Amino acid sequence: GQQVMQIPQYQHVQEGEDFTTYCNSSTTLSNIQWYKQRPGGHPVFLIQLVKSGEVKKQKRLTFQFGEAKKNSSLHITATQTTDVGTYFCAGPPGNQFYFGTGTSLTVIP
Amino acid sequence: DTEVTQTPKHLVMGMTNKKSLKCEQHMGHRAMYWYKQKAKKPPELMFVYSYEKLSINESVPSRFSPECPNSSLLNLHLHALQPEDSALYLCASSQSVGGRQPQHFGDGTRLSIL
Numbered sequence: 078g079q080q081v082m083q084i085p086q087y088q089h090v091q092e093g094e095d096f097t098t099y100c101n102s103s104t105t106l107s108n109i110q111w112y113k114q115r116p117g118g119h120p121v122f123l124i125q126l127v128k129s130g131e132v133k134k135q136k137r138l139t140f141q142f143g144e145a146k147k148n149s150s151l152h153i154t155a156t157q158t159t160d161v162g163t164y165f166c167a168g169p170p171g172n173q174f175y176f177g178t179g180t181s182l183t184v185i186p
Numbered sequence: 187d188t189e190v191t192q193t194p195k196h197l198v199m200g201m202t203n204k205k206s207l208k209c210e211q212h213m214g215h216r217a218m219y220w221y222k223q224k225a226k227k228p229p230e231l232m233f234v235y236s237y238e239k240l241s242i243n244e245s246v247p248s249r250f251s252p253e254c255p256n257s258s259l260l261n262l263h264l265h266a267l268q269p270e271d272s273a274l275y276l277c278a279s280s281q282s283v284g285g286r287q288p289q290h291f292g293d294g295t296r297l298s299i300l
Contacts, residue, residue: 108286119276120229122288165228169285174219176228 081168081177089183096156098180100149100166107169109142109149112176115162120176123151156184189213192277192292200300201267207295209260209277215290217283218260220252221276223294229276235260236283267299 080103090096100109108127112120124133126142126149133140139152149166161184166177190211199205209218216237221229233252234242240252249271251263260277274294280287 110288119291119293120278120289122290125286125288174231174234174285174289176230179228181226 081175083177083180087181091185096153098151100177102147105146109168112165113162158184190290190292196296198298204265207262211279215279217280219278223274269299272299
């Protein structure tokens with residue numbers, strides 16, 4: 078069945094350090110979405126990537142979709158304490174919608 | 187502020203009780219979803235409704251019964267739940283199914299089964 082794996086599972090960084098999470102799917106995805114879930118909160122949509130090799134930026138966040146549309150990454154430059162949370166990639170094979178395993182980010186002030 | 191409203195926020199029930207979770211959205215979205223999320227795990231898709239009709243049931247036990255009375259409302263009826271059903275239940279909506287639209291999530295209902 079569909080699997081979307083993310084690494085690392087957990088990441089602790091000092092404030093100001095960079096952070097990257099990687100997302101790998103066992104099948105080709107038509108698009109990939111990224112969500113952030115703060116502790117005690119609900120997933121919040123960040124961005125969607127559709128094209129092979131696409132790169133999008135949101136301030137300090139850079140998102141990339143792989144050429145084969147089976148992997149993606151999220152890079153945060155100079156982390157801040159507001160970046161704390163779990164980052165999920167998610168993609169659809171058909172009408173289903175599978176979340177990746179998630180990367181939990183802790184930022185140490 | 188979330189545009190998807192879920193009630194109640196917390197629910198404690200016994201294994202013999204019957205209760206319902208409610209979800210409402212007024213964004214004109216035609217797809218609505220129920221997810222179950224255990225601590226430190228990703229949301230797991232349970233049900234998908236498209237234009238008020240059930241389009242996906244991810245092999246969910248029959249003790250969970252979804253209902254979509256109209257395009258803005260989604261209910262999840264609970265009966266004879268087990269302790270392992272304790273989790274955060276999230277409702278979401280999107281413009282359409284197919285995974286090509288962002289999903290908007292409610293705050294969830296934190297369910298505890300005694």
